[in-house]
Amino acid sequence: MILSASGWRKVFAKSGEEQDKNPEINENDKKISVIAAWVFFDYIKNATGQDNPVIAVGTDSRPTGPAIADAMLRALIKKGAIVQYCSIVSAPEIMAFSKKIDGFIYISASHNPIGHNGIKFGTNEGGVLNGIENAKVVKDFLSILDDDEKVNQIYAEAYSCNNSELRDVYKASDSSKFNARNAYQAFIQETITGTQNKEYQTDFFQMLRNYIIEKPIGVVCDFNGSSRSRSIDKEFFTHNGINFYSLNDNEIVHEIIPEGENLAHVAEAMERLQEEGHTDVILGYMPDCDGDRGNIVYWDEVNKKAVILQAQEVFSLSVLAEITYSIWQNDGAKDFKPAVAVNCPTSMRIEEITSKLGVKVFRAEVGEANVVNLAREKRAEGYNVRILGEGSNGGTITYPSSVRDPLNTVFAIIKLLTLKEEGLFRIWCEKSNQKYNPDFTLTDVLSSLPTYTTTGVSDKRALLHIKTKDHGILKAKFQKVFEKEWEIKFPYLSKEHAIFNYEVVITNGTKETRNVDDYSKSGKGGLKIVLKDIDNNPLAFMWMRGSGTEPVFRVMCDVKGDDRDFEIYLCSWLAEMLEEADK
Numbered sequence: 107m108i109l110s111a112s113g114w115r116k117v118f119a120k121s122g123e124e125q126d127k128n129p130e131i132n133e134n135d136k137k138i139s140v141i142a143a144w145v146f147f148d149y150i151k152n153a154t155g156q157d158n159p160v161i162a163v164g165t166d167s168r169p170t171g172p173a174i175a176d177a178m179l180r181a182l183i184k185k186g187a188i189v190q191y192c193s194i195v196s197a198p199e200i201m202a203f204s205k206k207i208d209g210f211i212y213i214s215a216s217h218n219p220i221g222h223n224g225i226k227f228g229t230n231e232g233g234v235l236n237g238i239e240n241a242k243v244v245k246d247f248l249s250i251l252d253d254d255e256k257v258n259q260i261y262a263e264a265y266s267c268n269n270s271e272l273r274d275v276y277k278a279s280d281s282s283k284f285n286a287r288n289a290y291q292a293f294i295q296e297t298i299t300g301t302q303n304k305e306y307q308t309d310f311f312q313m314l315r316n317y318i319i320e321k322p323i324g325v326v327c328d329f330n331g332s333s334r335s336r337s338i339d340k341e342f343f344t345h346n347g348i349n350f351y352s353l354n355d356n357e358i359v360h361e362i363i364p365e366g367e368n369l370a371h372v373a374e375a376m377e378r379l380q381e382e383g384h385t386d387v388i389l390g391y392m393p394d395c396d397g398d399r400g401n402i403v404y405w406d407e408v409n410k411k412a413v414i415l416q417a418q419e420v421f422s423l424s425v426l427a428e429i430t431y432s433i434w435q436n437d438g439a440k441d442f443k444p445a446v447a448v449n450c451p452t453s454m455r456i457e458e459i460t461s462k463l464g465v466k467v468f469r470a471e472v473g474e475a476n477v478v479n480l481a482r483e484k485r486a487e488g489y490n491v492r493i494l495g496e497g498s499n500g501g502t503i504t505y506p507s508s509v510r511d512p513l514n515t516v517f518a519i520i521k522l523l524t525l526k527e528e529g530l531f532r533i534w535c536e537k538s539n540q541k542y543n544p545d546f547t548l549t550d551v552l553s554s555l556p557t558y559t560t561t562g563v564s565d566k567r568a569l570l571h572i573k574t575k576d577h578g579i580l581k582a583k584f585q586k587v588f589e590k591e592w593e594i595k596f597p598y599l600s601k602e603h604a605i606f607n608y609e610v611v612i613t614n615g616t617k618e619t620r621n622v623d624d625y626s627k628s629g630k631g632g633l634k635i636v637l638k639d640i641d642n643n644p645l646a647f648m649w650m651r652g653s654g655t656e657p658v659f660r661v662m663c664d665v666k667g668d669d670r671d672f673e674i675y676l677c678s679w680l681a682e683m684l685e686e687a688d689k
Contacts, residue, residue: 107138107224109247111240111475114142115215115224118170126221127358129169137257139177139225140264143211145246146227147185149239150209153229159208160188162286164195166214166333166396167358170223174213179275181264182211189275190282196333196397197226198511202293203286205232214333214396217363233508236475237615283336291338297504298517300435300492315347317524324349324386325516326379326403327393328372331358334397334512342513348520349386351379364392364401364500365417365564372403373412380405380412388548389519391512400512401500402519404548417500418453418560419552420515424502425456426555427518428493429463430530436490445489447481449473450613450632451649451662452497458556462538471613471631472496472651472660478508480616493518498662499563523548559673561662567677572659572688577652581633582626583687584650588635591683599637603672605645607638646672648680659684 107116118135119126131139150159161182165171175191182189190207192200197212204210209229215222227243228234235243250256296302299310325348329335335355343350353375361368372390379387390403390412402415402423415423425446436442445466448456457467466489470480474496481491481503495503501510502518522530526544531551535542540554561568574580592608599605612619612628625633632651636644646665653660661684663676 109240109244110473111235111237112473113214113216113224113226113234115218115222117221118174118223119221121221124219124221127169129173131170131173135174136177137261138251139174140181140261141247141250141257142225143178143181144185144260144264145243145250146209146211147182147187148246149227149243150187150229154208156208158186158188160190162190162192162200162203162207162210162282164192164200164210164212164286166197166212166216167194167331167335168215168220168223168395170221171213174223174225177264178211178213179272180267181260183271183275184264184267190285191275191279192283192286193279194333194336195283195286196290196337196393198294198398198507198509198513199286199290199333199337201228201232201507201509202290204228205230205293206285206289212396216396217394217399220358220362220395231508232506233478234475236479237473240475287338291342293507294338294342294511294513297507297511297514298521300432300505311346314520314524317526318347321524322347322349322386323388323520323524324351324379324384326351326353326372326375326387326390327400328353328369328375328390330354330360330362330368330371330392330395331356332362332393332395332397334393334400337397339513349384351375351384351387358395362395363564364394364399365562366414368392369401369403369414373414376403376405376412380410388523389516391516393512397512398510399499399501400515402515404519404552406549407547408549415500415552416560417563418455418497418558419555420500421448421452421495421497421502422455422459422555423522423551424495424515424518425493426459426534426551427522427530428504429460429465430533431518431521431525432490432492433463433533434525434528434530441488443489445484445491447477447484447491447494449477449496449498450611450618450634450651451660451664453558453560453664454644454647454666455556455558456497457644463534464537469613469618470616472498474501474503474510476613476615478503481505483616519548522551557666557668559665559668559670561664561673561677563660563662567674567681568660568662570659570661570681570684572652572684574688578626578629580684580687581628581650582624584633584683585625587683587686588625591679595679603637603645604639605637606640607642609636609638610634611636646676648676650680650684 120130212226215224388405391400393400470476481494502515504514610622614631634649
């Protein structure tokens with residue numbers, strides 16, 4: 107089992123096959139589930155001082171969720187927790203609900219294949235435990251697993267829990283789910299508007315509905331059987347005057363990760379709806395199984411076709427929308443210091459966008475918890491971090507949320523398109539010295555953004571299999587290979603791509619260190635080589651890091667401009683150097 111702060115994950119399907127849809131798990135995995143709940147209860151009890159902490163438990167929609175949940179419920183009941191079992195619930199939903207109680211356990215493997223499953227833990231801060239706190243739970247978890255006798259004793263105790271109490275928890279699950287939905291609906295209104303002021307929220311959504319009456323908007327969603335099909339999506343869109351169309355509401359019918367060809371289902375539905383006369387349908391999204399990601403498809407009215415946006419484009423668009431909204435909302439405020447927190451492999455287009463808007467960018471290591479904690483640190487320093495996330499996967503986190511949410515992503519774009527009198531797009535055009543057309547469309551917005559060519563997170567070239575277990579050692583070897591290769595490749599890079607210098611940057615947790623001379627210092631963190639022109643302006647980067655949630659080594663390249671050939675060249679070069687270092 108991978109025990110990352112982003113989630114503990116493994117294949118839970120009884121057969122051990124990652125594509126197995128069988129709901130059964132074996133006895134050892136029941137024991138793992140019991141021990142995980144057992145140690146988390148102790149963690150929450152110590153953190154809150156409550157003898158009977160209130161803990162929400164929920165699952166995404168993958169088959170093994172109920173079996174894992176049943177084992178965990180028994181452990182929590184035996185320990186004395188007051189359990190709110192929400193059954194199938196989206197990650198943003200249970201995390202919004204957790205703000206009203208003591209903590210949560212969310213059973214999910216996010217975008218991993220259907221036979222996988224996992225566990226996320228959190229407190230009432232509304233996000234997953236950070237790396238330091240997760241390490242405490244991991245330590246206790248592994249300590250118990252090292253003692254077979256203790257494992258069997260705790261397992262027997264959990265399964266001796268009061269059956270009537272267990273039945274009551276299951277009977278109350280509809281009520282718990284209802285409370286989670288209500289908490290989420292109230293919270294999403296706060297994240298979209300950027301305020302807790304109920305009067306402001308009411309006026310804002312009425313203003314939005316008035317604009318949409320003039321020019322209708324339709325959104326299509328491929329739920330792919332995800333937890334979001336049981337969440338607030340349909341009601342929330344329609345309540346705010348947006349026509350909503352969905353497909354695959356009740357069953358996982360294709361791969362879970364919302365990337366590449368999996369988004370083709372949304373595109374096909376959008377084109378079909380347009381042909382049928384539903385010309386309002388201009389946006390579409392597909393969530394992953396836990397419903398915290400949802401990349402975007404849009405209607406290109408010039409070419410009359412649905413276009414799948416790349417993850418980095420989705421994030422850039424969201425940043426543009428939320429930063430201009432924040433500038434409009436805070437117009438004239440003297441203490442307004444806007445900033446964005448992103449992960450290390452987010453495309454450099456973010457710096458190009460934010461520099462024109464007077465916004466600082468801070469970078470953390472890959473991992474939602476790292477980016478969320480970096481944003482907290484910067485808020486403590488006085489920065490207004492309205493939006494944060496991981497551009498490499500398109501995940502948008504809108505403050506005060508601590509988790510990605512496709513509703514925030516879609517509504518960021520809707521705000522940009524509808525609030526024309528408020529001038530969100532005009533703010534961008536003026537600050538980036540571009541001509542503003544009051545009749546703009548999303549195609550116009552996208553064409554106004556800086557162009558970069560970036561390796562897709564689901565691209566086969568982005569995943570390497572590395573034998574070296576110690577990534578610090580791997581990177582030390584890589585440094586020798588790269589420095590030798592730089593001398594060989596320099597004539598080509600300088601002549602053909604105007605690259606004359608490079609800078610090495612590492613990220614560990616929330617800390618970014620620049621101008622590094624020892625690559626091994628990045629350890630399991632991110633390592634990035636930024637390639638620069640003669641004036642030290644960045645033109646491209648090569649990035650690497652071992653995944654914390656999957657047994658793969660991730661690489662990515664980012665190139666300024668529309669130059670897929672050079673991106674392919676850099677990615678191939680990086681893979682070759684890593685292969686040499688891994689020997």
